[in-house]
Amino acid sequence: xxxxxxxxxxxxxxxxxxxxxxxxxxxxxxxxxxxxxxxxxxxxxxxxxxxxxxxxxxxxxxxxxxxxxxxxxxxxxxxxxxxxxxxxxxxxxxxxxxxxxxxxxxxxxxxxxxxxxx
Amino acid sequence: xxxxxxxxxxxxxxxxxxxxxxxxxxxxxxxxxxxxxxxxxxxxxxxxxxxxxxxxxxxxxxxxxxxxxxxxxxxxxxxxxxxxxxxxxxxxxxxxxxxxxxxxxxxxxxxxxx
Numbered sequence: 001x002x003x004x005x006x007x008x009x010x011x012x013x014x015x016x017x018x019x020x021x022x023x024x025x026x027x028x029x030x031x032x033x034x035x036x037x038x039x040x041x042x043x044x045x046x047x048x049x050x051x052x053x054x055x056x057x058x059x060x061x062x063x064x065x066x067x068x069x070x071x072x073x074x075x076x077x078x079x080x081x082x083x084x085x086x087x088x089x090x091x092x093x094x095x096x097x098x099x100x101x102x103x104x105x106x107x108x109x110x111x112x113x114x115x116x117x118x
Numbered sequence: 119x120x121x122x123x124x125x126x127x128x129x130x131x132x133x134x135x136x137x138x139x140x141x142x143x144x145x146x147x148x149x150x151x152x153x154x155x156x157x158x159x160x161x162x163x164x165x166x167x168x169x170x171x172x173x174x175x176x177x178x179x180x181x182x183x184x185x186x187x188x189x190x191x192x193x194x195x196x197x198x199x200x201x202x203x204x205x206x207x208x209x210x211x212x213x214x215x216x217x218x219x220x221x222x223x224x225x226x227x228x229x230x231x232x
Contacts, residue, residue: 009158035220043206045223091160095220105151105176106210106221110160 002027004094006109013082014117020067021077021112023092030054031097034068034075035106039089048090051075079114087116120145124209124224130232131196131203139194139227141209148213150192151221154178155206164207167192196229204231 003026013019025034036048051059051068058066063083067076079086092109122143131137143150149168153161163176167186181200186192192211196203206228210221 006160043226045208045210047220050220105163105166106161107163108153108161110158 002029002032002094002096002107004092004107004109006090006092006112008112009110010113010115012115012117013079013086015082015084017082018078018080019082019114021079021090021092021114023075023077023109025073025075025092025094027073027094027096029096033095033097034066035093035095036064036066036075036077037091037093037108038086039091039111040085040087045091049077082116084116084118087114089113122209122211122222122224124207124227126227127225129227129229131229132232134198136195136197137229139196139207139209139229141192141194141224142190143192143211143222143224144190145211145222146189147211147222148189149211150186151210151212152176152182152184152192152194153208153210155208155226161208164194203229205229 005024032053034051038046038048049059049061049064058068063080065078089111091111093106125140151166152164155161162178164182165184167173170189173184173186183195208226209224212221213219
């Protein structure tokens with residue numbers, strides 16, 4: 001079974017600075033997707049960024065980028081020029097692409113609470 | 119606008135009562151999911167359904183039941199057998215066959231036992 005680990009329960013960053021959130025995962029599969037979701041105080045889950053395992057290029061979305069290390073099974077999220085609105089819980093998630101069974105289910109880490117200081 | 123609607127936003131349950139959480143989507147997604155969120159636990163999968171009239175247990179299905187009679191709807195019943203039902207419940211949907219699409223989430227239901 002796949003597992004996702006976020007080792008930082010809480011992180012803090014100064015506004016306009018850069019912060020990196022860590023995520024590691026365990027899988028025997030070669031084809032999968034990884035996601036970072038943001039959950040602000042409203043508790044609405046919002047997709048931040050996704051990474052396809054078969055692509056070596058790291059995904060980027062504006063101020064958000066990932067460092068995907070497939071061999072190390074590591075998927076960290078970098079937030080540049082942090083803004084007050086970035087304060088939220090961030091969840092790393094894994095999605096298997098194996099057909100049948102639990103294909104498509106998202107497996108989540110326990111989350112990292114990010115605080116942004118003005 | 120397309121999306122997922124969960125209702126109610128807040129729900130209170132008395133001891134021994136069954137309650138049903140509603141989840142409706144108009145995204146034409148095949149797959150739907152129920153997650154439970156507790157502090158410090160992340161999201162844990164309760165049940166999922168890849169197609170109408172079929173559903174599978176997730177990691178913490180005990181004390182819960184679901185149905186999938188329509189593509190758009192995936193209600194979750196929290197039964198009296200669930201010993202610790204107070205939690206935040208999230209419903210999600212996604213395409214079942216296309217590669218890599220993310221899951222879309224509803225706004226959640228906060229269930230409290232009184």
